[in-house]
Amino acid sequence: MADIQSLPGFREFYPEERAILGHVFEVWRRTCRRYGFREWESPVLEPLELFTEKSGEEIVRQLFNFEDKGGRQVSLRPEMTPSLARMVGAKANGMAKPIRWFAIGENYRYEKPQKGRLRAFYQLNADLLGEAGPTADAELIALCADCLIGFGLQATDFKIRISDRTLWFKYLESQGVPEANASAVLGVVDKLERGSPADLLQAMNIALAGTKVDAAKLLADVRTFAAIRSLDDLTKVAGSDAAMQARLTEWQLLLSTIASLGFSECVTIDLTIVRGLAYYTGFVFEAFETSGDARALAGGGRYDTLVKKLGGPDLPAVGFGMGDVTLRDLLASKKLIPAYADGPDFFVMVLGNDVRPSALEDVAKLRRAGFRVEYNLRDGKFPKLIQSAETAGAKFALIYGTDEVAKGVTKVRSLVDRKEAEVPRADIIPALRAVLEEGMDAIIP
RNA sequence: GUGGUUGUAGCUCAGUUGGUUAGAGCACCGGUUUGUGGUACCGGGGGUCGGGGGUUCAAGUCCCCUCAAUCACCCCA
Incomplete structure (x- = not known):
């Protein structure tokens, strides 16, 4: 106190x-x-x-x-x-x-x-x-x-x-x-x-x-x-x-x-x-x-x-x-106060310090494009990070692991319905804009 | 400004006629063998019991003062 x-x-x-x-x-x-x-x-x-x-x-x-x-x-x-x-x-x-x-x-x-x-x-x-x-x-x-x-x-x-x-x-x-x-x-x-x-x-x-x-x-x-x-x-x-x-x-x-x-x-x-x-x-x-x-x-x-x-x-x-x-x-x-929802659009999960530079590069790119983006400042394990994304109030998690970075993609996971799909990092801005507007269906093949 | 009620961890509260290092649930942080989240279990941080003074061998528990919240009055831009 x-x-x-x-x-x-x-x-x-x-x-x-x-x-x-x-x-x-x-x-x-x-x-x-x-x-x-x-x-x-x-x-x-x-x-x-x-x-x-x-x-x-x-x-x-x-x-x-x-x-x-x-x-x-x-x-x-x-x-x-x-x-x-x-x-x-x-x-x-x-x-x-x-x-x-x-x-x-x-x-x-x-x-x-x-x-x-x-x-x-x-x-x-x-x-x-x-x-x-x-x-x-x-x-x-x-x-x-x-x-x-x-x-x-x-x-x-x-x-x-x-x-x-x-x-x-x-x-x-x-x-x-x-x-x-x-x-x-x-x-x-x-x-x-x-x-x-x-x-x-x-x-x-x-x-x-x-x-x-x-x-x-x-x-x-x-x-x-x-x-x-x-x-x-x-x-x-x-x-x-x-x-x-x-x-x-x-x-x-x-x-x-x-x-x-x-x-x-x-x-x-x-x-x-x-x-x-x-x-x-x-x-x-x-x-x-x-x-x-x-x-x-x-x-x-x-x-x-x-x-x-x-x-x-x-x-x-x-x-x-x-x-x-x-x-x-x-x-x-009268119960007319809207629910508090102030989370970011995306929570970037940085899985290991090897991929951190690549992940942060995209974080900056997304932020410049106007998205609200948060990421884990410290290294953490997968279950922990996905929970962090959830409690941060993010709509979607972006997964950056060694596999994804090696393939040149990021995995988008909806924190609402748990659907996942990969997006090429080269197309990340338009792809994620579509996800925000239309949902996961925009990128699920 | 006047009077009543209340004041224990971030939140909701337990704390017996005053008696040993003040508790619970929720929340938070960490863990349960290493890439898939609202459950379960384990552990941790956090309170000078609103603050100050007094009575007592001993006070969260009694008394006084004070601060704050709240209700009524007053006043309402």
């Missing part, structure tokens, strides 16, 4: 683990490319102000920040969106809109680690900038769904709950809540499912301090409003409120676009989702697994003011993040 352990909340990935991570990255990347998104990357370490300026004091204590040797206040990135906003903002004027970008990177936050929640985790970020209309939100929600479906998950395994901070603000306005108190009230809404009635009422009283709104009544109204699950019911509640009705036509476009793209059964209206993050401005959504814990798999929404706040142009934007930790837990429980 090593004396020095890895830091709490940080993971080590042995090859088997790294292969799973690679699979996750691969599905994310492939799916985003299918939607026309392009990959970007930003520094892992950023000036502390990038994250504190917009997020406020509460988030500072969760930042993985410190002072560097030059006396700079720096922080590992807790998310990639501020970096994205800065990068896009700097060059947005010259970029074709809409901008479709995605990134896969490790993010950090200094918190007490728990299952599904670490100090370092990988996350997919997909963002669409330059389009303010709901069609952009729909595109991102579709991409989010496809990023989950790409792993083999069914539409019934998860649900994307869609909510709307704009609609909430319009609703609260219609209930007489001053604009200044609206955010605090949404904070209470966020806790509706978890808090006790007494705590919620107290929280609501604090949120409404200095106003004439009745806390108990608003709490009841808000609870009812949050429970609405259909556009029709929302329209009824909106009644003659023009602002809310206008917003609901946006909803219609959002939902019809999602339907046209074929993702109706993946989404549901759920106004209990408000998301804590301060910079969200419009539609927000979270993807949950439908079984068991119902943990959040992904979350995102519209942040139309962030780019400008960070010094860029006035650029509307919508995006989401999807972490690897919870996703992996879900894939494991």
Whole structure:
């Protein structure tokens, strides 16, 4: 056991683990490319102000920040969106809109680690900038769904709950809540499912301090409003409120676009989702697994003011993040993690030091041709070597003994069905390429 | 940050009311007479029993502290 352990909340990935991570990255990347998104990357370490300026004091204590040797206040990135906003903002004027970008990177936050929640985790970020209309939100929600479906998950395994901070603000306005108190009230809404009635009422009283709104009544109204699950019911509640009705036509476009793209059964209206993050401005959504814990798999929404706040142009934007930790837990429980297979194509069995030069000559030749090749570094006996080939995970063994080398051939042995055939060493590249593609039949006379 | 649970070889665990050089299975390495592999048998390496301190003639076994994992709360980018 090593004396020095890895830091709490940080993971080590042995090859088997790294292969799973690679699979996750691969599905994310492939799916985003299918939607026309392009990959970007930003520094892992950023000036502390990038994250504190917009997020406020509460988030500072969760930042993985410190002072560097030059006396700079720096922080590992807790998310990639501020970096994205800065990068896009700097060059947005010259970029074709809409901008479709995605990134896969490790993010950090200094918190007490728990299952599904670490100090370092990988996350997919997909963002669409330059389009303010709901069609952009729909595109991102579709991409989010496809990023989950790409792993083999069914539409019934998860649900994307869609909510709307704009609609909430319009609703609260219609209930007489001053604009200044609206955010605090949404904070209470966020806790509706978890808090006790007494705590919620107290929280609501604090949120409404200095106003004439009745806390108990608003709490009841808000609870009812949050429970609405259909556009029709929302329209009824909106009644003659023009602002809310206008917003609901946006909803219609959002939902019809999602339907046209074929993702109706993946989404549901759920106004209990408000998301804590301060910079969200419009539609927000979270993807949950439908079984068991119902943990959040992904979350995102519209942040139309962030780019400008960070010094860029006035650029509307919508995006989401999807972490690897919870996703992996879900894939494991659904048995959707592919078997680990990372062996070489060929294991060259060098039977004796007399033939070693000839064997290594072919090893090098095969490697230059792009094959994955391993061989025994030390001399060994036949049964031992064939077992080595097996445990290395090779598909085929290439036997180099004195007989074979004398005849100018190598013997190919399938480690799966144990068939054997000889191949002239002069033809080794095309012959083995055929073996990999068509199997042993390609060289069995 | 607060509280509960857990911590013995790479993995899964045994270790009796504290008592001699801490064990098993799997895994790994080697061998079973020298060119054909998932079985069987034999052997080997590997643990300062998470770390530190204390009680005792004696502690993996009891007490305290600490570290880590995990669960709940908090918070969620």
